[in-house]
Amino acid sequence: MRGTALKLAAAAGLFAGLTTGALAQQKNVTIGVSIPAATHGWTGGVVYHAQETAKQLEKTYPGLKVVVKTSPDGASQANALDDLTAQKIDALVVLPFNSDELTNPVNEVKKRGTFITVVDRGLKDPSIQDIYVAGNNPEFGRVAGKYFKDNLKQGNVVVFRGIPTVIDEERVTNFEKALEGSGVKVIDKQYANWNRDDAFRVMQDFLAKHPKIDAVWASDDDMALGIMEAIRQGKREDIKFVLGGAGMKDMVKRVMDGDKMIPADVSYPPAMISTAMFVTAGQFFANAPMRGTYVINAELITKDNAKNFYYPDSPF
Numbered sequence: 001m002r003g004t005a006l007k008l009a010a011a012a013g014l015f016a017g018l019t020t021g022a023l024a025q026q027k028n029v030t031i032g033v034s035i036p037a038a039t040h041g042w043t044g045g046v047v048y049h050a051q052e053t054a055k056q057l058e059k060t061y062p063g064l065k066v067v068v069k070t071s072p073d074g075a076s077q078a079n080a081l082d083d084l085t086a087q088k089i090d091a092l093v094v095l096p097f098n099s100d101e102l103t104n105p106v107n108e109v110k111k112r113g114t115f116i117t118v119v120d121r122g123l124k125d126p127s128i129q130d131i132y133v134a135g136n137n138p139e140f141g142r143v144a145g146k147y148f149k150d151n152l153k154q155g156n157v158v159v160f161r162g163i164p165t166v167i168d169e170e171r172v173t174n175f176e177k178a179l180e181g182s183g184v185k186v187i188d189k190q191y192a193n194w195n196r197d198d199a200f201r202v203m204q205d206f207l208a209k210h211p212k213i214d215a216v217w218a219s220d221d222d223m224a225l226g227i228m229e230a231i232r233q234g235k236r237e238d239i240k241f242v243l244g245g246a247g248m249k250d251m252v253k254r255v256m257d258g259d260k261m262i263p264a265d266v267s268y269p270p271a272m273i274s275t276a277m278f279v280t281a282g283q284f285f286a287n288a289p290m291r292g293t294y295v296i297n298a299e300l301i302t303k304d305n306a307k308n309f310y311y312p313d314s315p316f
Helices: 002-017 019-024 041-060 074-086 099-111 137-151 166-179 196-209 221-234 249-256 272-285
Strands: 029-036 064-071 091-094 115-119 131-135 154-161 183-191 215-217 241-243 292-296
Touching (some): 029 272, 041 064, 041 221, 064 074, 064 272, 074 099, 091 099, 091 272, 099 115, 131 137, 137 241, 154 196, 166 183, 183 196, 196 221, 221 241, 221 249, 272 292
Parallel strands (some): 029 064, 091 115, 115 131, 131 292, 154 183, 215 241
């Protein structure tokens, strides 16, 4: 994540560097930030970075007010959008809890003339957004699939999906494409909501259904932890490794230490919410159009480079 961190720092520096001109003609702007609550480690990281970035932005731009709201589910997030709209926000930075449930509510906010920045999970109608910030989800799946193709070569794999979203579909589709031409076969896949406990239960079902599983694509580090516990309790020795994703510090440490069951990980930094917030503020204070798509690369984390992705003080 070090390369990503440098890019984020550069973005922060860019917008901070434009502050002098902004302050000469102070503007009063309110940005609403709507994100999922810390339902798992990655979203916990998102909440942390959103709150810290809000403080930094308000310090940088005295005329700026940033309101951060967290929601435990899609319905609650839709209600939170109503609350933010009542505060007459000029822009909305939203990481949808899920794509289906939030597309229409965000569109209603857009109709009021609000500038819209969508982060990570995407909406069913991308025309709603002015800015889109996300990790490279097709690449996230492709990198993972290539790892299985190159390292497992052949065998039975089970796949853990997150929740029904645009990014989950992109990840799984490209994971399976990367396996084409190999001897690796996906024998089962289920949603586990990017949640450790749900993944534990799903893995128990997989272990009961399938007498031979060679490896697991967890696709998320929280889910990987639940999967590992189910494997331990089930005393299954046929499973060679579990590949997660997102760069949780505990998982990166296992990669660093040469844990055979966690030989690699795939990066997907929660700090992308900071990029989204800085770019959105730039739309109002930098006197330059910020519309477009900002994609953060997915990188394979191995024992050789894990030290570059390990941040022991990180909340995730």
